[in-house]
Amino acid sequence: MSKKATKIKDEQMNRLRRSRLYIPGNNPAMVQNAVVYGADSLIFDLEDSISLDEKDSARHLVRNALLTLDFEGCEVTVRINSLDTEYFIKDLEAIVPTKPDGLLLPKTESFEELIRIDDLISEIEEKNDIPIGTVKLMPIIESAKGVLQIEKIAEAPRVVALGLGGEDLVADIGAKRTKFGRELDYISSKIILACAANKIQAIDTVFTDINDLEGLHKATLRAIEIGFQGKSVIHPSQIEQVHRAFSPSQEEIDRAKRIIKAYKDAKKKGLGVVSVDGRMIDLPVVKLSERILKRAAASYQNT
Amino acid sequence: MKFVKNKVGRSIPEELFGKKLIPFTGKGKGPYKERKYAPKIRKTSPGDSKVLTSIQEAIKKGGLADGGTISFHHHFRNGDYLLNMVCHEIAKMGLKDIRLVPSSIQPINDELLTYLEKGIITHINCGTSGKIADAISRGKMKGLLTIRSHGGRARSIENGDVEIDIAFIASPTSDEYGNINGVHGKYACGSLGYAMPDAQFANYVVAVTNTLVPFPNNPISISQDHVDSVVLLKKPIGNPAGIVTTSLRVTRDPKNLKIARDCIEVIKASGLLKEGLSFQSGAGGTALAATQFLSQYMKAKGIKGSFGMGGATEALVRMLEDGLFDAILDVQSFDIYAVRSLLNNPKHIEMGASQYANPLSSGCAVNLLDTVILGCTEIDTKFNVNTSTESDGRIMHGMGGHQDTSEGAKLTIIAAPLQRGRIPIVVDDVVSVNSPGENIDVFVTERGIAVNPESQYFDILTKTKSLNTKSIEDLKAEAEKLIGGKPQKPKTTDRIVGIIEYRDGSVLDVIYQVEK
Incomplete structure (x- = not known):
């Protein structure tokens, strides 16, 4: 990898993605207001x-929203329909030219499909005078098959983050969905490991009970403990709780400094x-400390 | 007609309907009269009975004639039957050219529309909504609408700008000698604050009730020495379901929740959120959410305030019950929880409109407010706030205590979304001015917070990193960009249908009839 490529990869790795907010792509008011809630990333679905x-x-x-609205530095991504649907190519052709930061790929199951998608995006980028590789990919693992391919998927080009689709996964493996997702512990750890090995980010699944903000806070703390770098959210009111969980303690901040x-x-x-x-301190510990200070700064904590 | 430009740049006629108008020259400039008004002396002798059984009798006893003035409170809100009942009676009696001085007109009063058209009601003094407001905007009332704040209304009654011939007081309970309270009975509405100036300064005072209690009624909100007749009716004077709601709704709209949260961030950053805080907010969904966030924060940090004021709501009462305030001063109770609290909790204090907000009194409570959160229909780049007219020029609302609390409080926060239904809330010039920009410190929207450069909190707030502060011009530009341009100005004729007074009695603005 060239020095420049390494730097870009580093930036992607370090980009703050504590919260990424799903917005239904067919609701004009929600699309227009998506930016105001302070999420680190937006996902237009x-x-x-x-x-x-x-x-x-x-x-x-x-x-049209991507072409006109100002997202004030928020990461802008779109969850397109999966490769096996008739909408996939239409989505790609409509969205890639607007230069979103990334595309979320649902139901990703193999390295090969990512190579194919990379090729298709490159073609569209070239046609639109967009530097090749601008649009990043964020696959979502939603099946047992995908989990077993995770090490390869994490290595695929353009991939900067992996997410997991908790509901679909639990159904696929035949487990029982619990509030704090014990059934996903192994899968989560596997994804986190694959991400860490490839210096990309692992993002946790959504917490579906939008009325239980304390539960969400607890679930996010758990996610952080095992190594997730962010959590997907389905309602703006969830953002504050996720960010609260990601705010390091004063002790952590002091030590990082x-x-x-x-x-x-x-x-x-x-x-x-x-x-x-x-x-003893070495580079990974230093990097982790930098990340802690970045999270603290994002929460306007005393750094 | 000769016009003079007032301090907020509005052209005010020198005279209207034979009355000289004083243009607004800035807050704190009155008084314009030397003495308070004195009502007629009436006398009730030993053995006299005050109890009547019909409204007509009371109207006759009060000596109402053509051109007379009658007043009402709106503590029964949209469950009030009395205002309509009295007007029907007046129409039956063939009276005309009546001036109505309620503390508010609600949609339930839509049926009075015909009396405006027939010239039975020719002037209205209060904030209006619903069909009546719309009809006035379209020029259907012969005379003038005068919009006053709650404090301004009390002032106008006390200084004689408004001379009330008969005050009709819908009374949840009364004894036969006219001692009234609002906390008992089927029609309990809580505080009777807005009726208090009327009771003291009207030339004749009529309590209307369905519930006569043995003498002496207790507690007493309005006392027998002010009340001339007690009309005991079988026909209900109100609809309990419309008088108090069981629970007001906190907003669930994430945009408004963000605004509410940021209001509290602003108060925190101002340095006012500390021991002894005094606070007022309204009963709207965003205001209620802000009250809840404030409560959570004060609890978490162990901060104890001094008093909360309202518009008492369950949210505010719960803060009192949690020990976050020492007292609530209550000029009107919005929900059943607040009504019960006023009845049972000695720390929940009823107060009259003058005590609440009359600027020309020996001291009103708004002067002691640290901070207030208010709404608006529009705000302009000079921070002038409109609460009464829509962007199309039609009258839609009154103004409550807006200009009272905004002048009185140290930190006045206006909370509103940047756009509503694709209409921008920030504009170059508001359609009409209800609170002058000099009263406003901060405007909080979901897309940023504008601080008035004239505010004493400008430096501290704009230097707070966690607040997304922007200039109000930038917010305006953002709003216009989002909706795709500047909206057109409303089209109006040159006939003045309403005036908006400042609380001291000077004139802030006039409202023109809209084009058909």
């Missing part, structure tokens, strides 16, 4: 929340090994 007779109008609305300072000092002095609070 053309897939599951859109009935078959609304597919065309939703695509049209989202395309100490680590970064020690690392910088050591670098200046040409020292290879550093320790903070009696523990």
